[in-house]
Amino acid sequence: MDTKVKSSFWNIVEHLKPDGKLTVAWLMTSAQVDLCGVVRTTGKRFTFETGLNEKVLWETVHDCPDLLHGWKDLGMILIRGFIYDQFGCGPKLLKNNIFLHAVMNCAHAVRQREVRDALIFDCPELAVLEPSTTPPPTPPGGVRAEQSRTEKRRESGGESKEGDDEFGPIGEDIPPAEPVPPPPDPAPPERVAKDKCTQAQAEAYAVEIKLPASDGTWYYDKMLASGWKNGGHGVKDWKATIRTWKAKGGIFPSQKTPELTPAGHVPNAKPPTAWELKQRITAAEDKIGSLKGSQLYKNLPQPTKDKILVIRNNINTWKDQLIQIEPAQP
DSSP: OOOSOOHHHHHHSTTSOHHHHHHHHHHHHOTTBOTTSEEEOOHHHHHHHHOOOHHHHHHHHHHOTTTEEEETTTTEEEETTHHHHHHOSTHHHHHOHHHHHHHHHHHHTOOOHHHHHHHHHHOGGGGSOOOOOOOOOOOTTHHHHHHHHHHHHHHTTOSOOTTEETTEETTOOOOOOOOOOOOOOOOOOOOOOOSOOOHHHHHHHHHHTTOOHHHHHHHHHHHHHHTSEETTEEOSOHHHHHHHHHHHOSSSGGGSOGGGSOGGGSTTOOOOOHHHHHHHHHHHHHHHHHHHTTSOGGGSOHHHHHHHHHHHHHHHHHHHHHHHHGGGOO
8 A cells, every 4th residue: 555645646736725735635644535535524524624614625626626526415525546546556456465355345335326436437447346255253252242232332322323423424514613712811820919018917027037016016107107118219028128127227116225215115224204204205306396497397308207207106105104104103
């Protein structure tokens, strides 16, 4: 059997369009072509395996009569000269005993009269030969067992009826299936916000990096007041900002000098008296006045605003301590 495409093949299909050449190549290599060159197919199968419209198949058969002969109502196409190209002709075909009986059986198994006549016209040697009379091998368990297995497969739908294939009845014009839409793109991973945090997150992270929880609260309040900006620019990573401020030192309340730090933040500090608290409050208010000067608060640079915010937090703390001390003193 010749498995190569001869150069003469391209001379026959030279006038066809690219879709037509693809159709002829598909017919000659299709799994549905038998030893006589008869192709049993459907428009749906052709569209499924080539991606072309069914019209291209029958237009190619019409445009290439020297190579193809088709019966649309039967769903059958004859490739002319197929037996000669594959197994030889004349004495060569008669001496080719390896495939001879198989070709004869295949030819005489064609039941459609018009297809068989066209096949004999294309290869006259088939008219003088008889099909092989050698009985087929007996299946395991005997003929009855094989018939029983076949009936069970048909009842369960595992075997198609005669004249059909897995794509439907032979010769039936079935419109091509609609293309299946591609699956939707997977949803992007959920973005974890790094520019903002909650008060609880700020306090927990402050404790994690060995800072008082009050520093986390102070950081959260400061960010709310500044609109989550640091030096006039939006915060990109709030944890990185806390770590940077801790490394610089002197920014968080716990890092301030004792003069501007509440007594509760200084280890082993002596509780201040009411008079000392009042002095601290007065000095802190004077300090705020000197920092502001004659400018409005919104026009001050960010570092000055940060200092004023720290001093105000200290004043509020001292006032709370003063309220607790003054009623207890005579």
